[in-house]
Amino acid sequence: MPSHSRPSAPHKASDETMMITDNVQLSRRAESAGGNPIGYLMHQALSRPELISLAAGFVCQETLPVEAMRKANQLVLASDQQARQALQYGTTAGFAPLRQKLLERTVDADRQSLAVSPHTLDSVIVTAGSNQLLHLVSETLCDPGDIVLCGAPTYFVYLGALEGLSVRSHGVATDDGGIIPEAVELALEQLDAAGELPRVKAIYVPSYYDNPASTTLAIHRREQLVEIARRWSRHGRIFIIEDAAYRELRYYGEDVPSILSFDDRGDTVIHAGTFSKSFAPGVRIGWGILPKPLIQPLLNQKGNLDFGSPNYNQCLMNVVLEEGLLDEHIEKIRAGYRDKLQAMLEAAQEHLTPIADVHWLDVEGGLYVWLKLPRHMEAGVDEPLFHAALDQGVLYVPGEFCYPAEGVPVEKNSIRLSFGVQTPDRIRQGVRLLANAVRGLRLEA
């Protein structure tokens, strides 16, 4: 299989460090773990505060749930006895009342019933954000050299985690309905023909307003993917890792049932959720709903790592759910993000549409707009556009970071814009500055 190396950020801190690591021998795992490419971008943003960063995928700071946290803290700390329980160690799987609520909430959102769900309390594990769940699952399923199929483009932090585990990310074509089942099927056929099917352990699918392209997996594709994963599990089970991190950030349209809801036997789909987008990243609570045979192996890994996520934070989130504070908060932030999204799309319409060959997908939720630039205009950090944008005063994430190491080739003329952090005015200004940079290069060419 051809492999294209993922771009890495220039001047990584690790390069400097290497010079003083004489006589220090790191593990193979440590050697293959690259720095987060976005680290370089964040450094740019921090060292030049005048820049309008449309790069960071942070949530809107202004609407973080201060009042809800005050109330939740008060409730958790109200009685001495309950407070002490929250301050003690919990179990590795997590606080049972919270896990039960997470399961019920997911089943409810899917308009199903716990009575017929293959999942129970024991299917749920609380983790440090959904990111830890993705990492634990990947290291539990994959040896170095194993393969995870991913959409192209996909969530670059997960690609970095796979790289750190020496797991091969294999890119599959996507369109505005998310990852294309026929393309998954084709990739599996090709890998099978190459004798590599036994190495395929999972298909990673962000299913709602994904990062970076903001596409939501079409509903009929959800059922199809479960069927495909099962049918190709000849050598060993191929799991679907469903990343539902952005499910609650819906500004238009209707919610659709999760891929999990199509896994009637509960043997195929690993469902990852998080409060980092819908509530507050600073609390770092995510979760997984998993096929039963994966639970104990995952708990073994998590037990070795951290004994379980902070009990206090889990008690807080339990109260947040119990008191309806989460749903209140989600209603509030939806309105704010809808305004920001609208500002970005209007500015794009105004400033980018006039430039030939600049396109973007419709966006109904999430935090991102995925831009396609004119065909030969590359957007990487070493390319003229990136520096022209910096000169204009705007920062973006080059789309090339979001492509798996193998499979579908990298489209270097792509950009991820985030609308989560900046105000509508700054968003409009940022898009206008970016359009200036693109237009300037078009004129030069």
Place this chain on the structure above:
Amino acid sequence: MPSHSRPSAPHKASDETMMITDNVQLSRRAESAGGNPIGYLMHQALSRPELISLAAGFVCQETLPVEAMRKANQLVLASDQQARQALQYGTTAGFAPLRQKLLERTVDADRQSLAVSPHTLDSVIVTAGSNQLLHLVSETLCDPGDIVLCGAPTYFVYLGALEGLSVRSHGVATDDGGIIPEAVELALEQLDAAGELPRVKAIYVPSYYDNPASTTLAIHRREQLVEIARRWSRHGRIFIIEDAAYRELRYYGEDVPSILSFDDRGDTVIHAGTFSKSFAPGVRIGWGILPKPLIQPLLNQKGNLDFGSPNYNQCLMNVVLEEGLLDEHIEKIRAGYRDKLQAMLEAAQEHLTPIADVHWLDVEGGLYVWLKLPRHMEAGVDEPLFHAALDQGVLYVPGEFCYPAEGVPVEKNSIRLSFGVQTPDRIRQGVRLLANAVRGLRLEA
């Protein structure tokens, strides 16, 4: 090198799970990660609440810092702006003001000065308890088959983590002054002679009131160990992993400087600390102070895993330090644990001393008393003593769990007793019941 397999708990949950994992292929890492042996014990304790558990290494629930948490939460959430910052993502390394305080606190305790310390803010990483630090360090330094030298006995959770990484734990003799430098030297000589020196990556040393034997590393041994680690770093650097988790739980005697304080070049010692013992495990905040060349590789690992520990919890602990709440709390719990320790030692004196060949070390801090039973009386979960103790109504941790996989042979006639959780009365009763069990078996023999 001879290897003795570590005992595992009977009827592990993973055995059951294996039966339904058909067609599920786990990674080698997942296959080698055993369940926590203490899981079985905790299950016993939970399913028989009438048992007096002297097993769990939990801190005393009654003295968990409810008031301090109320105050810290109020302060963090007082201003909307500061609260929002706490609820946002932080950096992977952690909240800078907290890291600075952790460094200063350590340097102060060591009666040194930051001006001459080789460590700076950049040397400090905040983790999910000290346990995550130990795990990250081990997976950053060690490939499968590599070796970490450990005292025998030592912290069994760390042994489990090494086993999960397929890293060989190699036991070295200890006495009441902790790990014996001459024994470390001898082990290194033997490993060198066997051509295995290049595989030795670290020496793990709990340096204060360790778990399980409650020994504190003698001060002159601290300097010696640094010298030994450096001298044997011919093939690659051998680090000392100093686990200072129990440093603050001192009930008698004087504090001694950390091993870190003898690492004048800052190139040898990895220092791990935690608030789980001194404040509250439910907050799950620990930290490491590390040689600079390890920082970026560790951040890469942690970035892939969880992006950094919960920012909110770090802001809380920052305020707890700032307001002097930690030191207040430590003073309070010291008095309580001192009473519990005294209850355990007096009961041992009364009930166990009359039994020939039962011994224990002096204890000045921590949460444990390490018992040596008559020579042929084995204490494992499948042995008569364990069941006799359960019949009497008392639960303990068999000492055999605390022995590394290689090196110094397991002493199966040892027991770890914890005095953290139970009241002084229940502790006295528990020790009396244990003495009954031991005496019963002696009479039978």
